[in-house]
Amino acid sequence: MRFPTARADVTHRPRRAGMLLASVLVLCVLALSAQAPARGQRGSVLQSWMLTAAAPLARAVTTVSRAISGTSSSVTDNFTARSDLARLRRDVEKKDVELFRLRAEVQQMRGELRLRAAAPFLPLVVGSGPVLLLERRAGLHSALIGVGTSSGVGTGAPLAVPEGLVGRIVTAGRTLSRAQLLLDASAAAGARIVRTGELGIVRGDGRGALRLNHIPATSRVRPGDLVESAGIDGIYPRGIAIGRVASVSHGGNLFLDIVLVPTAPFSRLTDVLVLAPFPARETGEGTSASR
Secondary structure, three states: OHHHHHHHHHHHHHHHHHHHHHHHHHHHHHHHHHHOEOOOOOOEHHHHHHHHHHHHHHHHHHHHHHHHHHHHHHHHHHHHHHHHHHHHHHHHHHHHHHHHHHHHHHHHHHHHHHHHHHOOOOOOEEEEEEEEEEEEEOOEEEEEEOOOHHHOOOOOOEEEEOOEEEEEEEEEOOOOEEEEEOOOOOOEEEEEEOOOOOEEEEEEOOOOOEEEEOOEOOOOOOOOOEEEEOOOOOOOOOOOEEEEEEEEEEOOOOEEEEEEEEOOOHHHOOEEEEEOOOOHHHHHHHHHHHO
């Protein structure tokens, strides 16, 4: 049993010796390469070999680094561009809103100038406003006007168009106001028959017509006569057309039953002029003087 073991030891010893000799030779070559200068280059042959072997890896690392850097830069530029685009869109939207507002103001001013030019006889015009909504139901006749306290318009301000009197503002908001039209069943205005000079009160019938009350049965009023505001109610200025007499009939009392057709186109109102209320005291004095 001892002979095979001895043979195995003898067999492995030359192999170990050969490996040791090869290792020594490699170390010697590396040592000589580290000391031997490279041709036409600075440094040793070993350094040249190492640089040559590492060159592909260095190029690969550089390429990957540049790709990552380019991708990061592209992503940053993309986010920046999107942010700038969103800001520009917001700016454009703001400019569009401002342009729309300015156009609306210019259009409103042009409309007011046309109304003023068509009705130079209207007294104390303080502004104008668009009619946004007309409401008619159960004797109620009202309108929503696009003007309010921000334009110097307050509750009680009369409304008119070149054709005649429209009504008055009953509720004033900052930019919107609600107006009571003369056609409303609860509306009333002091009136005067232009031809005869007789005074009465015009009331809306809630159905689109007007009635002139308190005209005595002895009056010479007749169909076609113009009725205007008398300025005796402290709200409406004097001398604005209200309507024309459509029919005259004798009632069962001392007064006539007079129906008026409004001069103002209530079914086609688009813009109205806002007037300053006429003081009752001054109106009364002016009416007395005119008589």
